[in-house]
Amino acid sequence: MSRSKALQYYILTRILLAPLMLWTIVTIVFLLLRATPGDPADAILGxxxxEAAKEALRERLGLSDPLWLQYLNYLGQIIRFDLGSSLSSQGLSVWEVIVQHFPATVELTFYGMGVAVLLGVGVGMFAASHPGTIFDAGGRLFGIITYSLPLFWMGMVFQLIFSVQLGWFPLGTRFPVGAESPTTLTGLYTLDSLLTGNLGQFLTALHYLALPCLSLGLLLSGIFERMVRVNLKQTLRSDYVEAARARGIPERRILFAHGLKNALIPVITVLGLTIATLLGGAVLTEVTFSWPGLGNRLYEAITLRDYPTVQGIMVFFGVIVVFASIVIDLINAYIDPRIRY
Structure with a gap:
């Protein structure tokens, strides 16, 4: 089988398996929500x-039906792309909640991933280019510490140092309370402020974004640092790199043109697997910094026992992870002709 045919077969298989993976996510979330203690009627009404009012609410929400019937009804809604209505946001559907809060999560994860890649690749490359030195040991230590630190703890330490003690950054939220936020075009404050030509709003949005994205980026940078350092070390010891040195090619050119290019291939693979970690980290970051994103809204929905919102957001996140993994596989196959499926 040719490489193109094998790749097409692999992608088709992944697409056909995607509904099965999403069904698994839906089922697990559905069962876990109903297995945990608490009653949505108590959370909503107090x-x-x-008791009559609570029972009437349970009847209206379908919570008095047998579990199997609730499950079948919810699967029917998912098939119709109907995520239901939010119990904690009266008058809003779950889709409206997602549209309202998702841009803030996208902005946070985009900048957080940028910090992770730049910092992780930079430290990993510098450590690998100085093997056996204090820089190599420092890079290894950086990867271990950043990977193992609890995200919420690191965020609170940043708040204590840079917000409370030094006063350089705000404690949380996305924009100053009472200030005019950027005109909504995409929902991304930094992009919207640039599109409308408002430099002041852009700098303010970056100021409020700095600590949350640094906390999230540091968590993930350890993953990239370890991958780059290990793979770049192996690449720099390979035969074709030694041959390039023998031809008198400058070390800097060898590092970037020969070593880093090949060392980044496994990093791109890990990038797809990091999407789920990134979304999970976004939930903790948003809660810590009161960031009005979808992760924070998910936390509130779990606290309030808002079944439709929790299930809808988890299905939405599941679609993102499945789709991102397929895209990363395509990119990886394109940049590395050696890959076979």
Whole structure:
């Protein structure tokens, strides 16, 4: 089988398996929500509400039906692309909640991933180009520490140092309270402020974005640092690199043109696997910094026992992870002709 045919077969298989993976996510979230203690009627109406009112609410929400019937009804909604109505945001559907909060999460994850890639690749490349030195040991230590630190703890330490003690950055939120936010075009404050030509709003948005994206980026930078350092070390010891040195090619050119290019191939693969970690990290970061994104909204929905919102957001995140993994596989196959499926 030719490489192009094999790749087409692999992508088709992944696409056909995507509904199965999403069904697994839907089923697990559905069962876990109903296995945990708590009653949505109590969360919505309060513990002191009359029992008759609570029972009427359960009937209206379908929570009094048998579990298997609730499950089948929800699967039917998913098939119709109907995520239901939010219980904690009266008058809003789950799709409207996602559209309202997702741009903030996109902005945070985009800048956080940028910090992770730049810092992780930079430190990993510098450590690998100085093997056996203090820089190599420092790079190894950097990867271990950043990978193992709890994200919420690191975010609170940043808040304590840079917000409370030094006063350089705000404690949280996305924009100053009472200030006019950028005109909504894409929902991304930094991009919208640039598109409308408002430099002041752009700098303000970056100021509020700095600590959250640095916290999220540091968490992921350790993954990239370790991958780049290990693979670049192996690449720089390969025969074709030694041959390039023998021809008198400058070391800097060897590092970037020969070593780093090949060392980044496994990093791109890991990038796809990092999407799920990135979304999970975004939830913790948004809660820590009161960032009004989809992760923070998911946390609130879990606290309020808002079944439709939790299930809808998790399905939405699941679609993103599945789609991103397929795209990364395509990119990886394109840049590395040696890959076979």
């Amino acid at each position: 513990n002191r509400a009359p």
